[in-house]
Amino acid sequence: MKDKINSSTTNPNEPNIKILVACHTPCSLIQNDILTPIHVGRALAVNNTCKGTSLEVNLNWMLSNTIGDNTGDNISEKNRNINELTALYWAWKNYDNLGNPDYIGLMHYRRHLCFNLENQEVPNRVGIIPSKKIDDEYIEKYGLTAEKITEIVKNYDIVVAEKCDLEKIGTGNCYNHYLTVNPNINHIKDYDTVINIVNKMYPEYQESVKIYNSSRYAYFTNIFIMKKELFDEYASWIFPILFEAEKQIDLTDYNVAEARALGYISEWLFGIWYTHLLRTKDINSLELKRTFVEDTSPKITYDLKPQFNEKNIAVCLSTDINYISYLGVTIQSIIANASPDYHYDINILYETLPVAMQKKITDLSTKNVSIRFVCMQNFLQEKNKNGLFYTRSHFSLATYFRFFLPVLMQNYDKVLYIDCDLVVNKDIKELYETPLDEQYLLGAVKDFEVIRLATKDKNWSQSYLNHFLGISNVHNYFQAGVLLLNLKQMKVEGTIKKLFETLERIKTPRFVDQDIFNIVCEGRVLYLDPRWNVEYHIPIWNADWMQTMPANELYEYIDSRNNPYIIHYAGSKKPWHNAALEMADYWWKYARQTPFYEEILYKNLKIGSTVQNITQQITQQITKTADNDLIKEVASYSKNRFDYYRSKLLSKVTIGKLRKHYKNKKKKLKTKIKKVKQFLKGK
Secondary structure, eight states: OOOEEEOOOOOTTSOOEEEEEEESSOOOEEESSSEEEEETTHHHHHHTOOTTSHHHHHHHHHHHHOEESOSSSOOGGGHHHHTTHHHHHHHHHTGGGGTOOSEEEEEESSEEEOOOTTOOOOOOTTSOEEEEEOSHHHHHHTTOSHHHHHHHHTTOSEEEEOOEEHHHHTOOSHHHHHHHSSTTTOOHHHHHHHHHHHHHHOGGGHHHHHHHHTOSEEOOTTOEEEEHHHHHHHHHHHHHHHHHHHHHSOOTTOOTTGGGHHHHHHHHHHHHHHHHHHHHSOOOEEEEOEEEEEEOOOOOOOOOOOSSSSSEEEEEEEOOTTTHHHHHHHHHHHHHTOOTTSEEEEEEEESOOOHHHHHHHHTTOBTTEEEEEEEOHHHHHHHOTTOOOOOOTTOOGGGGGGGGHHHHTTTOSOEEEEOSSEEEOSOTHHHHTSOOOTTOSEEEEEOHHHHHHHHHOHHHIIIIIIIISOOSOGGGOEEEEEEEEOHHHHHHHTHHHHHHHHHHHHOSOTTHHHHHHHHHHTTOEEEOOGGGSEETTHHHHOTTHHHHSOHHHHHHHHHHHHSOSEEEOOSSOOTTTOTTSTTHHHHHHHHTTSTTHHHHHHHTOOOOHHHHHHHHHHHHHHHHOOOHHHHHHHHTHHHHHHHHHHHHHHHHHOOHHHHHHHHHHHHHHHHHHHHHHHHHTTO
């Protein structure tokens, strides 16, 4: 997980220069012999990271790509109050760990000095040159190579960021700027307290304090490079002031932004110190323009490794904030049927999710089930710049996350991808262990609903499936809610590139990413037992489903529905919206085993007059009757309806005693259904 942009190294005959680049989260880095990324507040990050969440992913990235401010003599835990100065303190107290450089400096991950003296860009009114992102062009444009930095710095005692003209901003002078620029965050009484401390601890600075406070020019952002001796002098001056200020400024009632008071004030303190330095010493100094990078997101290439060393069953799911509780039900169903002799490596792909929600899911982990979240934000940003990902109806961007699995899971040969609107009734190790040789890119179950639609509407089948998508045989169209992906072969053949190229060509697929998978993988699919992905919604949506589905697929579907290994609640009608839907009882069985049960009930509680009237009506009818058998039939209405249609079909296609059996069964079920309908109507 590295995102380094390497520049040339310094000449050993030149002065040793180290510039700490303060960062607190994964970001694009310029890294060479001089520029040294440092993780500010690492002690806080280490102590406040939840296992299995995006915070852990971020921390691991920072541990791999930056040094920390939490070793040796340090004040890393004060980062929330003094910002990037925790890096300066660490450098001051651990100077030898940096190689005892001749010069030490500080910049930020998105704010850099411009070492190209020929650059003609004019900074904006707040004194910065905005840039889109960090790339090779940016490095060259602003001279951020080791050679260029050395060439400039070696000629000066101190290099600072160009002063900002406060009259252009409208605040007039440095004191008034602190007073007015952010009055809800910066409280002038705190600044006054610190000024009093400076004047008492260092009376020789009183005149410099007055000059700087009344000056129209300010030196902001704590960006500078200075000789070792000057740095020691500066650190020995500022930190005693800050530590005394900690004792005198009460942060008790301050919010997160207000609590950074000393961090903000430190920028004014640097201006005072620098003003005094210029007044009292013969110093060779230089001011350089300052840049500001808008997009600092790193190009993270995840290096996910299996979470167990042996018998590792790799599973991936995608989710967003709307599905997080339903995801919990899916995972609980996996756990409930898991073998104690195997390990279940569950990876959840997401774009943005609160850490608290992630933790509720990771808390479902057991001894042999490990759950982690993988943030897909950077992958999406890179690929979706021109609105590449088409969505419609109930589909969200999360459905496209599986496109990235070959590059995301480079250390895996295969992975079982499943949607989070399903439940598992059987140990998924049996599905995962299905062999996939090089002729197959994936294993999947046929999509009986799409095949039914294509059979019912030949024109749609030809115009959309055959001509628009280019699929030659609609009977081979598969459902993408359960996919056993041959990652090893996909990586060899560059399948991820083909998926994106196809999406860019098709642009508006009706079944979004599922259509794209079917195009790219046609002829390379191992068709799985239909019981591994039973689409529950077909009879619910379509009264004519038995008459419009081809006979071979119909019998396959009915058999799989009668003994489902995975029930996929595809479509917009979900079991959590209506517990009376056919096969919803499977879902609610697992929902009751999760910490999300009450949340799901509350979220889907419908308090409307119509629903209340229906509830009252049914209650009144149940109260009036003593027929317990009838009450049972009400509860079994959905199942009886399905059995009725099944018996009706079988009574026509069977012969002899079997045909007679199904005719009698159909008749009995019809009577039950009619009785329930009359009951609910109050008759």
